[in-house]
Amino acid sequence: MILLVDVGNTNIVLGVYKGQKYVASWRISTDAKKTSDEYGIQVMQLFAQYNLNPHEVEGIILSSVVPNIMYSLEHMLRKCFKMEPIIVGPGIKTGINIKYDNPREVGADRIVNAVAAHEIYKKSTIIIDFGTATTFCALTKSGNYLGGNIVPGLKISADALFERAAKLPRIELEKPNSIICKNTVNSMQAGIIYGYIGQVEYIVKKMKQEMMALGEDEPFVLATGGLGNLIAKETKTIDKVDPDLTLEGLKIIYQKNKE
Structure with missing residues (x-):
């Protein structure tokens, strides 16, 4: 499974892609006051709701237009999924x-x-x-x-x-x-x-x-x-x-x- 995370000013959109299809997607509020633990609880609850095993996530990619939320989100992803996310930014291959x-x-x-x-x-x-x-x-x-x-x-x-x-x-x-x-x-x-x-x-x-x-x-x-x-x-x-x-x-x- 691949976890896709798009951070906007109002909402964070998360999608889980497995095989050749999306198995889940969610939209949660962007809140710079939330801690990494609070985001972690929220994301784990969403995974549980769809009976998805977070240990099956093989990769994570994150794009964001909200710099002041990145520390909490990156820390949450490392803590919950035990891996380093790919961050969309300078140096990333895009093909355009x-x-x-x-x-x-x-x-x-x-x-x-x-x-x-x-x-x-x-x-x-x-x-x-x-x-x-x-x-x-x-x-x-x-x-x-x-x-x-x-x-x-x-x-x-x-x-x-x-x-x-x-x-x-x-x-x-x-x-x-x-x-x-x-x-x-x-x-x-x-x-x-x-x-x-x-x-x-x-x-x-x-x-x-x-x-x-x-x-x-x-x-x-x-x-x-x-x-x-x-x-x-x-x-x-x-x-x-x-x-x-x-x-x-x-x-x-x-x-x-x-x-």
Whole structure:
């Protein structure tokens, strides 16, 4: 079994890959205040819930965009599984060429997603990851990671309205039936969600223009992340939603570096 760990600002996604299939995946809250022992108890309980033996884990790979949680997580993994995890970062074999001004600035999650997109889809791709922040990444057919852009995530946008406007409530991210709304909650939901759809469509349009000007075919638009389906249902801009893209990327990078 291989344990795959993707640490985001809001959630930690864990996946267990055995043979040629995933046997379990979980999403737990990212909490820098938790100790390695607290994370260890939580992970062992998840393994027990699925009747998985932690001693059968043969390898671990970890990607993270949250530096201040790494000590606890790495210590937990060494203690619970008696092995050193592969950490996605400089020096790791990925199979893609990063064309960023400073490749070390590219988030591990963006690299992992690009690896998966390149290996699985093998075409010019725009990858949209709907997480705490939403990232847009441009990947050529030959595997050159050109860069992209970063915008506030849906939940950040909703929380900002609640926190900065005295009379506006905290809302659930649900799509109202109309964009002309007759109450405050629906008005906020419509503004955030439909506005976000417009943002996605415009950014993708401009990225396609720039990539095609470089000689690429029209890019395939791939979405992932917790809120990907919410946006994809309302636009024809997104060609496919792949919720397991990051785990697939981790598995591929593990296989490239396991020796």
